[in-house]
Amino acid sequence: MAESARPSHPLSAAEAWEFTVARAKDTTFFFDFDGVLAPVADDPDAVHPVPQALDVLETLAGLVARVAIVSARPVSFLQSRFARLTHVDLYGLYGLEVLHEGEVVTEPAALPWVPAMADLAEQARAELPDAILVEYKRLSVALHYRTAPHLADQVERWGHEQAERLGLRIQRGRMVVELKPPVDQDKGMVISDAVLTAGCAWYFGDDMSDVKAFDALRAREALDPGFFGMCVAVANPETGAELSSAADLTLESPEAVARFLTDALPAFRG
Numbered sequence: 001m002a003e004s005a006r007p008s009h010p011l012s013a014a015e016a017w018e019f020t021v022a023r024a025k026d027t028t029f030f031f032d033f034d035g036v037l038a039p040v041a042d043d044p045d046a047v048h049p050v051p052q053a054l055d056v057l058e059t060l061a062g063l064v065a066r067v068a069i070v071s072a073r074p075v076s077f078l079q080s081r082f083a084r085l086t087h088v089d090l091y092g093l094y095g096l097e098v099l100h101e102g103e104v105v106t107e108p109a110a111l112p113w114v115p116a117m118a119d120l121a122e123q124a125r126a127e128l129p130d131a132i133l134v135e136y137k138r139l140s141v142a143l144h145y146r147t148a149p150h151l152a153d154q155v156e157r158w159g160h161e162q163a164e165r166l167g168l169r170i171q172r173g174r175m176v177v178e179l180k181p182p183v184d185q186d187k188g189m190v191i192s193d194a195v196l197t198a199g200c201a202w203y204f205g206d207d208m209s210d211v212k213a214f215d216a217l218r219a220r221e222a223l224d225p226g227f228f229g230m231c232v233a234v235a236n237p238e239t240g241a242e243l244s245s246a247a248d249l250t251l252e253s254p255e256a257v258a259r260f261l262t263d264a265l266p267a268f269r270g
């Protein structure tokens, strides 16, 4: 098929698919994990991707240049959830970790922060109310108030004090405050690097950290008139409005994401 000019935004899903299919081998698909491939639940450890997502990601990876999951979860967690996907790349902890040739590679500048993060997780468990779920992720600590939303301000205050004391950065998310090392890495930087040689990329996200990934696609489009970026939001009651307003398209749920991709597969096969 002859290469057509990049479609302009706003555009319909059908227009976006048509353009993408025509340059499939030059296209990367990026997915956030929680809220995009997996439904949100009270316990972060109990979360699994929707089964239909596993099949469609693996199939898609055989049809396009690359499929990658870009998550705030550690790579080890993603591996446990996507063990049977052999052609999907994994970025963890906002890109501080990447799975490369079967090995987890960690950003060296972040490594000295491991002991401080372990101590911080212990301190959080000791000082915050029991209703706050403390998730230790080796290079960050997430403080979850989903089951105790009335404690949001207290968690926010505590997080700020610790960030100031230790020189950490704060990332807010859906009913969560996360403390991270002061290392320049975020989903926007992951996407900027990863699309340097791509002609087309899609990003599916639902949370505040995904806005930077959307911005990275927009910035790439502004630099390169040949590049096409498609930003897809997944609806939710917390950050949904902000994500939707920055997106080209909004889907209702992780199940809808899997359906949306599955429905597009026949077009890739001509």
Ligand SMILES: O=P(O)(O)OC[C@H]1O[C@H](O[C@H]2O[C@H](CO)[C@@H](O)[C@H](O)[C@H]2O)[C@H](O)[C@@H](O)[C@@H]1O
Binding pocket: 032, 033, 034, 035, 039, 040, 041, 042, 043, 044, 047, 070, 071, 072, 073, 135, 142, 144, 146, 173, 174, 175, 176, 178, 207, 209
């Ligand atoms: O970048 P992501 O893969 O989307 O990770 C963002 C955060 O996701 C997880 O928290 C969210 O999902 C939990 C499980 O459904 C939910 O309980 C919580 O309220 C959400 O914020 C994860 O636990 C965090 O570490 C990530 O930062």
